[in-house]
Amino acid sequence: MKKLIYLYSIGLIMLIGFQAAAQQQTNIKPGDETYTGILHQEDFKNYYYSWFSPGYTAFKPSKTTIDQIAKHINKYDIKVFMGTWCSDSQREIPHLYKILELANYDLENLEVYTMDEYKTTVANYEKDLDIQYVPSILFFDKNGKEINRIVEFPQETLEADILKIITGQDYKNVYAQ
Numbered sequence: 790m791k792k793l794i795y796l797y798s799i800g801l802i803m804l805i806g807f808q809a810a811a812q813q814q815t816n817i818k819p820g821d822e823t824y825t826g827i828l829h830q831e832d833f834k835n836y837y838y839s840w841f842s843p844g845y846t847a848f849k850p851s852k853t854t855i856d857q858i859a860k861h862i863n864k865y866d867i868k869v870f871m872g873t874w875c876s877d878s879q880r881e882i883p884h885l886y887k888i889l890e891l892a893n894y895d896l897e898n899l900e901v902y903t904m905d906e907y908k909t910t911v912a913n914y915e916k917d918l919d920i921q922y923v924p925s926i927l928f929f930d931k932n933g934k935e936i937n938r939i940v941e942f943p944q945e946t947l948e949a950d951i952l953k954i955i956t957g958q959d960y961k962n963v964y965a966q
């Protein structure tokens with residue numbers, strides 16, 4: 790009987806601990822160091838201004854390439870997995886937003902998720918997508934099939950890599966086999 794009470798007590802303590810951790814996670818929001826989840830462009834401007842705004846402003850993509858991207862980009866949905874703590878993400882995400890805006894991409898078709906250093910999110914947004922490095926920029930056709938991805942950094946320039954992907958040219962990210 791004592792053993793049963795002991796096991797019940799341990800189980801109860803663990804349950805309370807898990808509930809407290811889950812409740813604490815729900816209070817975390819964009820801008821908090823441990824936040825994982827969906828981000829919107831306003832979040833970058835409000836909470837990550839120190840690196841987003843200078844990267845966005847200084848980036849000068851090729852107009853010719855942007856004009857070509859604009860002809861094709863709205864055929865795709867884009868999912869981005871990034872880390873606000875990651876220098877590669879801090880470099881590429883402001884550039885991505887600028888490219889997409891200049892190409893008149895419908896940002897309603899862009900989903901951006903911030904991950905922790907283990908490349909996970911609390912809500913498991915990365916499930917079945919094999920995210921090993923950030924940033925990972927995934928391109929999907931309108932039927933939800935992944936077409937290709939840019940992983941961690943572009944092979945040429947971000948806009949040149951995007952153009953290759955959305956026009957069906959041969960493209961492999963640095964980790965593709």
